[in-house]
Amino acid sequence: MASTRGEFSSRFGFIMAAAGSAVGLGNIWGFPTQAASNGGAAFLLIYLILAFTLAYPALMAELIIGRHAHANAVSALRQISPNATLRRIGAGTGIIGFIVASFILSFYAIVAGWMMAYCLAAIADLFQLTGLSQWLTGFGLERNILFMLTFMALTVGIISEGVQAGIERWSSRLMPLLLVSLVLLVAYVLTLDGAMDGLRVYLLPDFDRALSPGLIVKALGAAFFSLSLGVGTMLIYGSYINDRENLPVVGGLVTLVDISIAVLAGFLVLPAMYVALHNGVEIFTATGDLISEDTLIFTVLPALFTSMGLAGVVVSCVFFFLMSIAALTSSISMLEVPVAYTIEQHGVTRKRAVVVIGLVIALFSTIILINFDSLFGLVVAITTRYSQPLLGFMFCFYAGWVWRRDQLLQELRRGNENVEHTLFWKIWPWYVRLVCPLIILVIFVQSLFGSS
């Protein structure tokens, strides 16, 4: 069976694909703006600690289950279950995972569409097509639907090519491009007046804010979303890794890339905000708090770019292009979850599965866009705030408690004869059993009672 499935061709290919999934709007938009309003370096510090102590071990649970089963989450969780009840719960978990992944994609495609529209608006500005540029940056329903559909079409196009020719090839092309444009933008923004004030906010910790429990919950949510955990994305990517690969190492590299890009994006967004302030753009509300995250990206930064003349047009185009790429390498990983399930469980061809599922998700997105005020926030909250931690808990529970211990350890040894001498071997099997589920449960309970 494994031979008919897709497989990543190399370690580099897998890391680009998994890091491509992880690095997305969560890193370049979510993390920097949250750090800006939550104590700067204090938030950064908590985020780093949580990423290594919770997100990385949870990522490993998904990768290891996926690689062991070489199958989608539904059959993977079934395979490692010892009895019928656990098999049924495992299948249910996998199915909920693919539904959640589809809903995440339905709002993600909307936001990614805005990013693409803003990128084109910069080009329209260059040719002084003011009317077009205003339409592209306005919040009209037609624009929203058109760009959501365009973004979905790109996602569908890549996923229909399969694991190597689609996911791996495009991630390996787009991720280096993303890194280069990010570094160039950071270097440029740091030369502008006011940038140092932003750096100061980013690098000087405000521990008064950091010690609030609400902030820790936020940082946990950010780390979880950022590493694409809890929907089976990493499980399915893990299922495409060959048996010779050393999983703790590649999982560690993916975590490192994800965190580094988030931290680097902080060096862009926070200084840019204070450059905007320096240029007379308001970034604080009347009560002295920072304005909201979406206003920051879609109002403050564009206002900054406009005030910079021609250079601003170029910077704006590169910035929104960067956002669009980051979103695309993440959205393909979301779509792969329901697609892999449908291909493997129902014997449908990849092309057909991709088109049908793509259309269904585009329909969800359209419904969200038509009822934007009531649905958008709700879908984001249900999927990222509640479902992701809960499903992440289930993956750790299956790795730590349901799966036979000797089989888990045997999977860990695969591709890595020396693993028994590593710290990972000594800590992780217990950690995933006890610490991960406990912390996730605490986050979940906290978020249920809305302490943020």
Ligand code: PHE
């Ligand atoms: N990790 C992605 C981001 O940071 C979002 C994502 C969530 C991707 C869940 C896949 C699955 O934007």
